[in-house]
Amino acid sequence: MTRFSALYEKERIIIESRLSKALKDRKPYSLYKPAAYILESGGKRLRPLLVLFSTKAAGGDFSKAYNAAVAVELFHNFSLVHDDIMDNADKRRGRPTLHKKYDLSTAILAGDSLLSVAYEYLLKDAENNTAEILKSFTQGLIEVCEGQSMDKDFEVVKNVSIEDYIIMIEKKTAAMAEMCCNIGALIAGASGKEVKALSSYGKNIGIAFQIQDDLLDILGNESEFGKAVGGDLIEGKKTFLFLKALEKSRGKDKKEFLSVIERKGIKRDEISKFRDLYCKLGVIDDAKFEIVKYSGKALAQLKYIKDPEDREFFMWLTDSLIKRSK
Amino acid sequence: MTRFSALYEKERIIIESRLSKALKDRKPYSLYKPAAYILESGGKRLRPLLVLFSTKAAGGDFSKAYNAAVAVELFHNFSLVHDDIMDNADKRRGRPTLHKKYDLSTAILAGDSLLSVAYEYLLKDAENNTAEILKSFTQGLIEVCEGQSMDKDFEVVKNVSIEDYIIMIEKKTAAMAEMCCNIGALIAGASGKEVKALSSYGKNIGIAFQIQDDLLDILGNESEFGKAVGGDLIEGKKTFLFLKALEKSRGKDKKEFLSVIERKGIKRDEISKFRDLYCKLGVIDDAKFEIVKYSGKALAQLKYIKDPEDREFFMWLTDSLIKRSK
Numbered sequence: 009m010t011r012f013s014a015l016y017e018k019e020r021i022i023i024e025s026r027l028s029k030a031l032k033d034r035k036p037y038s039l040y041k042p043a044a045y046i047l048e049s050g051g052k053r054l055r056p057l058l059v060l061f062s063t064k065a066a067g068g069d070f071s072k073a074y075n076a077a078v079a080v081e082l083f084h085n086f087s088l089v090h091d092d093i094m095d096n097a098d099k100r101r102g103r104p105t106l107h108k109k110y111d112l113s114t115a116i117l118a119g120d121s122l123l124s125v126a127y128e129y130l131l132k133d134a135e136n137n138t139a140e141i142l143k144s145f146t147q148g149l150i151e152v153c154e155g156q157s158m159d160k161d162f163e164v165v166k167n168v169s170i171e172d173y174i175i176m177i178e179k180k181t182a183a184m185a186e187m188c189c190n191i192g193a194l195i196a197g198a199s200g201k202e203v204k205a206l207s208s209y210g211k212n213i214g215i216a217f218q219i220q221d222d223l224l225d226i227l228g229n230e231s232e233f234g235k236a237v238g239g240d241l242i243e244g245k246k247t248f249l250f251l252k253a254l255e256k257s258r259g260k261d262k263k264e265f266l267s268v269i270e271r272k273g274i275k276r277d278e279i280s281k282f283r284d285l286y287c288k289l290g291v292i293d294d295a296k297f298e299i300v301k302y303s304g305k306a307l308a309q310l311k312y313i314k315d316p317e318d319r320e321f322f323m324w325l326t327d328s329l330i331k332r333s334k
Numbered sequence: 335m336t337r338f339s340a341l342y343e344k345e346r347i348i349i350e351s352r353l354s355k356a357l358k359d360r361k362p363y364s365l366y367k368p369a370a371y372i373l374e375s376g377g378k379r380l381r382p383l384l385v386l387f388s389t390k391a392a393g394g395d396f397s398k399a400y401n402a403a404v405a406v407e408l409f410h411n412f413s414l415v416h417d418d419i420m421d422n423a424d425k426r427r428g429r430p431t432l433h434k435k436y437d438l439s440t441a442i443l444a445g446d447s448l449l450s451v452a453y454e455y456l457l458k459d460a461e462n463n464t465a466e467i468l469k470s471f472t473q474g475l476i477e478v479c480e481g482q483s484m485d486k487d488f489e490v491v492k493n494v495s496i497e498d499y500i501i502m503i504e505k506k507t508a509a510m511a512e513m514c515c516n517i518g519a520l521i522a523g524a525s526g527k528e529v530k531a532l533s534s535y536g537k538n539i540g541i542a543f544q545i546q547d548d549l550l551d552i553l554g555n556e557s558e559f560g561k562a563v564g565g566d567l568i569e570g571k572k573t574f575l576f577l578k579a580l581e582k583s584r585g586k587d588k589k590e591f592l593s594v595i596e597r598k599g600i601k602r603d604e605i606s607k608f609r610d611l612y613c614k615l616g617v618i619d620d621a622k623f624e625i626v627k628y629s630g631k632a633l634a635q636l637k638y639i640k641d642p643e644d645r646e647f648f649m650w651l652t653d654s655l656i657k658r659s660k
Contacts, residue, residue, distance in 0.1 A: 039483035090446060094439035113420035113486060116442060120416060121479040123449070127472040131465060138464040139457060146453040153447040157365035160439060 012324040016057060019070065023056045026078050030125060042110045043118040043125075046085045049101040054217075054329075055080045055188045061325070062192025062206045065318040073195045075132035079145070080188050082126035087152050087184075089119035094160060123149075130191075137194045144194065148187030155180025162246045166269055170251050174215065181221075182214030205312035209322065212306035216299045217329055222247040223295045226283055228333060241282050244273035248298065252291040261285055303330050338650040342383060345396065349382045352404050356451060368436050369444040369451075372411045375427040380543075380655075381406045381514045387651070388518025388532045391644040399521045401458035405471070406514050408452035413478050413510075415445035420486060449475075456517075463520045470520065474513030481506025488572045492595055496577050500541065507547075508540030531638035535648065538632035542625045543655055548573040549621045552609055554659060567608050570599035574624065578617040587611060629656050 027047050034040045056077030063073040091097075092105040093115055099105060107115035127145070134141040158176040162168050189210030193203040225240045226249060240247050254265045264285065268274055274282060286292050303326050313319040353373050360366045382403030389399040417423075418431040419441055425431060433441035453471070460467040484502040488494050515536030519529040551566045552575060566573050580591045590611065594600055600608060612618050629652050639645040 036480060036483050036487060038487050039480060090442050093442060112438075116416050116419060117479060117483055117486070120446075120449075121476070121483075123446075124472060124475040124479050127453075127468070128476060131469055131472060134465065138468070139460065142453070142464070142468055143457055146450060146457060149450040150447070150454065153443055153450055154362060154365060157362050157443055157447075160443070161362060161364050 010324065012321050013328070015321065016325070019057060019060055020053050022070075022074070023053050023060075023077055023081065024050075026074055027053075027081060030078055030082065030129065034125075038114070039117060039121050042106055042114050043121050045109060046089055046100070046106050046118070046122070047081075049103055051101060053081060055084050055184060057325075058185060058188035058210060059192040059195075061318070061321060062189040062210075063196045064192075065206060065313045065315070065322065066193040066196035066198030066202050067314070068192075068196030068198075073133055073192055075129045076134070076141070076191055076195055079126045079128075079130035079133075080184070080191070082122045082129060083145070083149065084184065086119045086122040086126065087156070089115055089122065091156060093119075094156070133195055136197060141191055141194050144187050144190045148184050151179040151183035155183065163244070163272075168246045168251060170248070170255065173246065173248060173251050177215055177218040178211070181218040182211045185214030185217065186211035202312055205309040209306045209309040212302045212309070213326060213329060216302035216306065219248050219295050219298050219302070220330055220332065222249055223292070223299070224333065226279075226286060227292070238274075238276070238279035238283070241268070241274050241279060242276060244268055244271070248295055249286055249291050252294050253286055253289050256289045256291065256294075257285070261289065299330050336650065338647050339654070341647065342651070345383060345386055346379045348400070349379050349386075349403055349407065350376075352400060353379075353407060356404055356408065356455065360451075364440070365443060365447050368432055368440050369447050371435060372415055372426075372432050372444070372448070373407075375429055377427065379407060381410050381510060383651075384511060384514035384536060385518040385521075387644070387647060388515040388536075389522045390518075391532060391639045391641070391648065392519040392522035392524030392528050393640070394518075394522025394524075399459055399518055401455045402460070402467070402517055402521055405452045405454075405456035405459075406510070406517070408448045408455060409471070409475065410510065412445045412448040412452065413482070415441055415448065417482060419445075420482070459521055462523060467517055467520050470513050470516045474510050477505040477509035481509065489570070489598075494572045494577060496574070496581065499572065499574060499577050503541055503544040504537070507544040508537045511540030511543065512537035528638055531635040535632045535635040538628045538635070539652060539655060542628035542632065545574050545621055545624050545628070546656055546658065548575050549618070549625070550659065552605075552612060553618070564600075564602070564605035564609070567594070567600050567605060568602060570594055570597070574621055575612055575617050578620050579612055579615050582615045582617065582620075583611070587615065625656050 028044075031040045031044045031047070059073050059077040059080055060070050064070060088100065089106045092100055093107050093112065097105050098108055103109070105115075106118060110118075130141065130145055131138075155176055155178070158172070159180055162172070162176065186207050187210070189206040190203060193206040198206070222240065225247070226238060228237055240250070250265070250268070254262070257265055264282075268282075307323065307326055310319050310322050313322065354370075357366045357370045357373070385399050385403040385406055386396050390396060414426065415432045418426055419433050419438065423431050424434055429435070431441075432444060436444075456467065456471055457464075481502055481504070484498070485506055488498070488502065512533050513536070516529060516533040519532040524532070548566065551573070552564060554563055566576070576591070576594070580588070583591055590608075594608075633649065633652055636645045636648050639648065
């Protein structure tokens with residue numbers, strides 16, 4: 009374990025412990041127990057860590073940003089709970105989704121409640137720069153809703169372009185990472201230049217992260233990734249890989265991809281056929297190129313981080329995110 | 335029309351116009367068109383008016399609080415959209431509910447989105463006292479979620495006390511009215527005493543308003559009230575009237591009320607029988623007494639309002655709320 013992964017892990021454990029206390033002792037239990045359920049499912053806790061390390065990189069102590077870090081994770085989990093309902097998902101990180109474990113009403117309300125407590129936590133760390141921090145969080149929320157709506161639209165729209173797709177993931181995934189870094193920097197009272205650089209880092213790493221996610225869906229190891237390999241194809245999702253394949257393919261291959269749209273997904277036993285098509289068309293490499301491109305844009309922002317140690321941490325983080333297998 | 339109702343109406347029209355612009359030109363339409371749909375259904379716009387007149391009563395101009403007024407109405411509509419899903423309601427103010435007009439996913443997301451834009455609008459009017467205003471709004475949101483959760487719990491819990499019921503409506507209904515008055519006063523930069531008095535006014539009038547709502551359900555004129563008379567009884571809702579009747583009844587009457595709980599509601603042709611029982615047991619008068627009690631508590635706070643004209647407006651508002659027929 010490198011010293012950076014040890015540092016990440018140390019802070020992740022602190023966040024884990026704070027998250028487990030965030031909803032404790034609140035009543036009614038019928039509301040907060042289900043809300044706590046989704047928080048117990050673990051995960052990388054990437055978003056709170058982005059807040060913490062952005063605060064540090066901008067010259068602040070971790071201790072100034074723990075509540076804000078909890079806030080972004082609560083916000084993220086709000087969006088997971090509601091998205092899982094909309095996607096009719098049965099499982100999340102190997103456990104039943106909230107609406108399956110409980111019921112629809114409980115899940116809607118638990119999601120709302122996670123968001124309400126998220127704002128409460130954010131306000132605890134927003135004594136300075138209050139308006140800007142709150143605006144950033146709210147803008148993140150607006151974009152996440154817009155991105156999710158676009159993603160739903162893509163299920164029925166036939167001619168989605170790569171540009172549309174990038175706008176969608178900018179909103180659905182990257183806006184939240186951007187917001188995390190932005191808030192972290194604002195809490196530290198960073199200069200405008202630093203705030204902008206860290207926000208841009210977050211946005212670009214967010215885009216790279218999502219394309220990597222699309223890639224892992226088809227290349228990943230099922231037990232490590234925690235989701236069924238090829239799930240996006242089975243559901244007929246218009247991922248970067250799929251849209252790029254649709255764009256590049258001709259003749260018989262193109263017909264195959266068009267039929268996925270018509271059929272709204274493929275059968276499980278067709279996955280390897282489509283994976284081979286992706287390889288043949290070179291879209292796996294195209295996705296890898298985009299990941300390198302966006303993570304490169306992210307890395308270019310790190311020059312504005314003053315302390316070399318903080319800069320190196322973000323370089324390590326970028327590298328481990330684009331090399332991750334889950 | 336009194337001069338106060340003319341004043342109310344004038345400001346209501348301004349709010350109506352601002353609401354109609356709040357979501358315009360935002361994209362994607364698939365998100366904002368459904369969100370705008372619920373805003374078009376009109377209503378008293380009581381909550382934004384509470385914000386505006388609290389600002390005025392605390393010495394500020396209406397113009398300082400129009401965005402905050404829009405914010406509370408957006409927040410209120412967020413809660414209506416999600417509550418209608420949970421209650422499986424078909425109609426709202428005579429129109430199909432959002433999830434019936436569109437679908438479940440659209441309604442969940444439109445609700446989330448209304449809340450996100452609510453925070454955006456609130457921030458526009460929260461340049462001063464930012465943290466306090468945002469805390470108040472967030473606390474209102476937390477309580478509305480808790481109140482809705484308790485209300486759902488009451489559907490299955492058999493022994494709900496009047497005290498439980500009051501706590502529930504304090505959270506589900508009164509907390510938002512309290513928040514509106516609180517925010518209005520904070521925007522005007524009111525003193526602590528004024529802020530407290532106006533907040534307390536809002537809370538108490540909120541409780542009175544909800545008990546009045548329970549009463550209108552059984553006494554109201556269907557075409558005026560916009561909901562089917564006796565709807566609460568048909569759904570087996572544990573309203574003030576029902577809980578009080580359960581508490582006061584004995585023998586055969588008590589069995590009737592217990593059977594409503596067992597059967598989870600009554601049939602349409604039983605409404606007049608239960609209305610007669612309510613009258614016989616005196617719970618209609620009990621409800622009227624509570625309405626007078628809580629509106630009296632609200633009125634007692636008005637002495638902290640400096641301008642007699644503003645004080646009179648709130649007296650008129652209190653009176654018209656408890657005498658309303660819809």
